[in-house]
Amino acid sequence: MVKLDEIQKRLLTEVADLHTVPEGAYNIRANGESAGRASTANIEIVPRDTKDGLTINIKPGTRNESVHIPVVMSKSGIKETVYNDFHIGEGADITIVAGCGIDNCGVQDSEHDGIHRFYVGKGARVKYVEKHYGSGTGTGKRILNPVTEVYMEEDSSVEMEMVQIKGVDDTTRTTKATLAAGASLVVRERLMTHGEQNAVSIYKVELNGENSSADVVSRSVARDTSYQKFDAVIVGNAPCNGHTECDAIIMDKGRILAVPGLEANDVDAALVHEAAIGKIAGDQIIKLMTLGLTEEEAEEQIINGFLK
Amino acid sequence: MLKLENISFEVDSDGTDKEIIKDISLTVPDDKLIVITGPNGGGKSTLAKLIAGIEKPTSGRILLDGTDITDMSVTDRAKAGIGFAFQQPVRFKGIEVFDLIRLATGTKITVSDACEYLSAVGLCAHDYINREVNASLSGGELKRIEIATVLAKGSKFSIFDEPEAGIDLWSFNNLIEVFEGMRSRIKDSSIIIISHQERILNIADEIIVLKDGELLMQGSREDILPKLSGTESAVKGCGKGLPAVNGGAQNG
Numbered sequence: 167m168v169k170l171d172e173i174q175k176r177l178l179t180e181v182a183d184l185h186t187v188p189e190g191a192y193n194i195r196a197n198g199e200s201a202g203r204a205s206t207a208n209i210e211i212v213p214r215d216t217k218d219g220l221t222i223n224i225k226p227g228t229r230n231e232s233v234h235i236p237v238v239m240s241k242s243g244i245k246e247t248v249y250n251d252f253h254i255g256e257g258a259d260i261t262i263v264a265g266c267g268i269d270n271c272g273v274q275d276s277e278h279d280g281i282h283r284f285y286v287g288k289g290a291r292v293k294y295v296e297k298h299y300g301s302g303t304g305t306g307k308r309i310l311n312p313v314t315e316v317y318m319e320e321d322s323s324v325e326m327e328m329v330q331i332k333g334v335d336d337t338t339r340t341t342k343a344t345l346a347a348g349a350s351l352v353v354r355e356r357l358m359t360h361g362e363q364n365a366v367s368i369y370k371v372e373l374n375g376e377n378s379s380a381d382v383v384s385r386s387v388a389r390d391t392s393y394q395k396f397d398a399v400i401v402g403n404a405p406c407n408g409h410t411e412c413d414a415i416i417m418d419k420g421r422i423l424a425v426p427g428l429e430a431n432d433v434d435a436a437l438v439h440e441a442a443i444g445k446i447a448g449d450q451i452i453k454l455m456t457l458g459l460t461e462e463e464a465e466e467q468i469i470n471g472f473l474k
Numbered sequence: 475m476l477k478l479e480n481i482s483f484e485v486d487s488d489g490t491d492k493e494i495i496k497d498i499s500l501t502v503p504d505d506k507l508i509v510i511t512g513p514n515g516g517g518k519s520t521l522a523k524l525i526a527g528i529e530k531p532t533s534g535r536i537l538l539d540g541t542d543i544t545d546m547s548v549t550d551r552a553k554a555g556i557g558f559a560f561q562q563p564v565r566f567k568g569i570e571v572f573d574l575i576r577l578a579t580g581t582k583i584t585v586s587d588a589c590e591y592l593s594a595v596g597l598c599a600h601d602y603i604n605r606e607v608n609a610s611l612s613g614g615e616l617k618r619i620e621i622a623t624v625l626a627k628g629s630k631f632s633i634f635d636e637p638e639a640g641i642d643l644w645s646f647n648n649l650i651e652v653f654e655g656m657r658s659r660i661k662d663s664s665i666i667i668i669s670h671q672e673r674i675l676n677i678a679d680e681i682i683v684l685k686d687g688e689l690l691m692q693g694s695r696e697d698i699l700p701k702l703s704g705t706e707s708a709v710k711g712c713g714k715g716l717p718a719v720n721g722g723a724q725n726g
Binding site for chain 2: 385413447449450452453454455456457458459460461467468470471472473474
């Protein structure tokens, strides 16, 4: 049975919108060990032989099921690297909710590095949601360095929603994807950093098959003295469509570096990148002030909308 | 009552002070529809921004119902009862039409409440309520949403800077209904409209003519309108707004 303390329960709500044990297959990892696990007829979750993660097997044709694998850490000083492999059978249509919440009230750093590999079968559809959240008053840092690797077979599609809004001090998120013919990848990243936080997002997407497509869009806000780097490369090795976009707001003394990269190795590869960084437009604030909001309230509304 | 006393506004233009508004004093009584007109570059929009607090006068005072609001922020003036519809509506990524109207009312409203404001400006509420107020909307659509926000705010003094620009013939009549509706709903409320449009001049209680930053004329429509026809400023000004048909707005 799942036994979680109040802090862990709160973290679980933040990263996976879970108030109780989820329906369907799940594994909840708390302070470095499994606090509960369930498989279903179609989705099998088993520990790796090396005991440093999970293998998740999803049967071909599985429809409308979900897998939750949240991680919560409420002890200071834990550092772990976890490997989770997802094998998604042909024609399956599933939702996977990951996410990590760290509460660090101590002086030692807490770090969770999740290495997720997705092997997506022909025609399978995956919606993947990954939220990162940090809290706690300790001086120990909350560190997350996720690596996501996606191997997509023909005509498969993956939609990834990556969210980090609060409390993570240091993160390097690396996402790599290779796409076969007809496969489609959509990434929506939402990021807000504050204080002295540091966040790096690296994407490398290889479009190897005919009519494959990728759309990688990041919306971010950097406040205080935080720093962000968005480094997105799309490589077109076949007739394909690729689009990457970084749309960012800087505030205070925040800094953002956007490094969009495109590499076309086929004459029919159509690749586009867009990047825009700037402060909140003054007329947006003034418009909301004419409706009676203070400058601070106006900024908050504008950012909330931007990151929605 | 809104009172402007000896308002002047200067800007720095290539190292020299340029006077945009020159010592203007005027009174906007309660329960009136005032139209400010005059040639382009005459200072109309600047005067509106000075009233809303977006610009601060170089000298002079602004009084709202006897209270000096000259040093008040835009927010405080909005709370004191001044509404302002931008000539060029602002776009927001991610903020939806419903959000903007909810913020304008300053209360927790339902979607159907918000829809009433959209319907009033001739937009099919169902199609627009969850749209983002971004570049996907046409100029005419944004303009009507802008008017809906001022309508939703429900101020005692509302200023509309060229509200008819980009609005088609059908909704022009609708627009006049909006103004009439606002006045009847809010007791003693007054509306100031900046316009070149003859048909808007025709619904004014009073007309103010600004030229080169100076108050050229102020008086009742009956007095001012005959004087406007034939003058250079009126011909230029009124001519700009006609015909009112404009392709900017879409069905609604």
